[in-house]
Amino acid sequence: MSRQASELVPMENKKIKFFVCGPTVYDFSHLGHAKTYTQFDFIVKYLRWSGFDVNYLQNITDIDDKIIQRAAERNIDWRSLADEFEKIYVDDMLSLHNTAVTKYARATDYINSIVSQVQRMLDKGLAYRVADGSIYFEIAKFGDYGKLSGRTELQEHDAVSRIDSDDQKKGWNDFCLWKAFKEGEPSWDTPLGKGRPGWHIEDTAITETEFGPQYDIHGGAIDLIFPHHEAEIAQMESVSGKAPLVRYWMHTGFLNINSQKMSKSLGNFKTIRDILKTYDYRILRYFFIINQYRLAMDFSDAGLEQAKNSLTRIDEFIFNKVDANYDDSGDEAAVEEAKAKFHEALSNDFNTPQAFAVLFDFIRSQNIKEISGRRTFEFLSQINSFMDFMKFDQAKSDAFIEPLIIERNDARTKKDFAKSDQIRDRLLSMGVKIYDTKEGTKYRMQNFESGIKKVQ
Numbered sequence: 001m002s003r004q005a006s007e008l009v010p011m012e013n014k015k016i017k018f019f020v021c022g023p024t025v026y027d028f029s030h031l032g033h034a035k036t037y038t039q040f041d042f043i044v045k046y047l048r049w050s051g052f053d054v055n056y057l058q059n060i061t062d063i064d065d066k067i068i069q070r071a072a073e074r075n076i077d078w079r080s081l082a083d084e085f086e087k088i089y090v091d092d093m094l095s096l097h098n099t100a101v102t103k104y105a106r107a108t109d110y111i112n113s114i115v116s117q118v119q120r121m122l123d124k125g126l127a128y129r130v131a132d133g134s135i136y137f138e139i140a141k142f143g144d145y146g147k148l149s150g151r152t153e154l155q156e157h158d159a160v161s162r163i164d165s166d167d168q169k170k171g172w173n174d175f176c177l178w179k180a181f182k183e184g185e186p187s188w189d190t191p192l193g194k195g196r197p198g199w200h201i202e203d204t205a206i207t208e209t210e211f212g213p214q215y216d217i218h219g220g221a222i223d224l225i226f227p228h229h230e231a232e233i234a235q236m237e238s239v240s241g242k243a244p245l246v247r248y249w250m251h252t253g254f255l256n257i258n259s260q261k262m263s264k265s266l267g268n269f270k271t272i273r274d275i276l277k278t279y280d281y282r283i284l285r286y287f288f289i290i291n292q293y294r295l296a297m298d299f300s301d302a303g304l305e306q307a308k309n310s311l312t313r314i315d316e317f318i319f320n321k322v323d324a325n326y327d328d329s330g331d332e333a334a335v336e337e338a339k340a341k342f343h344e345a346l347s348n349d350f351n352t353p354q355a356f357a358v359l360f361d362f363i364r365s366q367n368i369k370e371i372s373g374r375r376t377f378e379f380l381s382q383i384n385s386f387m388d389f390m391k392f393d394q395a396k397s398d399a400f401i402e403p404l405i406i407e408r409n410d411a412r413t414k415k416d417f418a419k420s421d422q423i424r425d426r427l428l429s430m431g432v433k434i435y436d437t438k439e440g441t442k443y444r445m446q447n448f449e450s451g452i453k454k455v456q
């Protein structure tokens with residue numbers, strides 16, 4: 001199980017089944033969520049842009065100790081608390097323009113799948129029941145435990161809050177699959193008995209249902225490697241007898257605030273809503289994406305100001321120098337070279353710092369000139385279709401798009417479908433979606449807030 005960047009080869013030609021661990025909906029989403037999910041949003045959009053058909057699945061943990069506890073503190077029903085924060089999470093994601101997720105899967109919608117998986121573990125002797133009726137996975141039965149992280153012991157950084165303690169466990173790190181009913185807690189009446197699912201099991205139940213026992217990419221924040229992702233491997237590989245559970249693991253690095261861990265006790269805890277009051281989503285996207293996803297990043301006002309300044313340079317270049325109407329055939333070689341280098345950087349495990357260096361070199365050399373034309377516009381629009389932090393002038397964009405749509409409609413009238421498809425794909429690569437309707441062709445730039453435009 002290599003952690004090296006390797007060429008992406010999905011199980012099924014151009015189809016990618018991509019799962020990312022979602023939030024536990026008991027509180028406001030914070031900057032760590034913003035970082036992880038914005039980086040994955042970009043990665044998935046880039047894979048789609050590159051021609052992959054990505055099914056991007058994210059779970060929502062809507063039953064958990066923390067949810068039950070918080071609901072009790074507020075004296076409300078656990079379900080309404082989970083619903084409230086699920087909605088807040090999804091709204092926050094939309095505020096950040098994180099729109100790539102194909103499906104959010106709520107844990108409680110998969111109780112039958114969870115029960116079925118736990119039952120198979122019991123049948124195979126991989127799990128056991130303790131006196132109160134709770135069911136545990138027996139790690140000693142899975143020889144490969146620890147193969148992802150290279151360890152079987154806890155370390156300081158791990159998301160340890162959900163190592164279940166129970167003095168009847170056989171092994172100290174055996175983890176809970178099914179929690180027996182306790183008075184006052186939500187529960188489901190199932191063939192396993194009355195109770196509720198543990199944490200690790202929801203992911204493999206959801207992915208087995210949606211993807212099957214094996215799939216392409218599993219992502220999540222780095223503190224989930226151990227024990228959460230080791231537990232997922234143990235559960236699914238031992239139940240299915242098929243390995244590996246996933247072909248590629250992608251873990252996002254830690255987010256620190258002014259070089260410190262973000263925590264409520266340190267008083268530096270920031271929610272997505274807080275930070276959006278001060279900084280536009282475009283600055284946040286820029287800042288998260290320019291940091292390579294695997295590396296730890298430091299969140300500071302100085303860093304954000306720097307991101308803001310860099311983004312302003314891009315904005316000003318687009319505003320002052322880029323005219324989509326201008327025929328810049330003389331720039332063809334320069335644009336093609338920048339494009340090639342940009343994508344080469346991204347093909348190396350999404351090396352965004354290097355890709356951005358290419359972009360700024362390009363902008364610097366174009367800025368010397370009087371004007372940049374349609375080739376530059378197309379290159380930047382392409383980047384924006386998967387990174388989504390640039391701002392284009394709507395009139396200038398229309399001036400580029402509309403002649404192409406007219407050319408495409410001409411080709412369609414002449415039944416030159418190869419040409420009309422080629423133009424459609426070219427527009428799509430810039431994030432322009434075309435709709436052929438009875439009233440004529442309409443289009444929309446996916447990342448613009450412009451709505452649908454109609455071409456006569």
Ligand SMILES: [Zn+2]
Nearest residue numbers: 021022203228
């Ligand atoms: Zn998970």
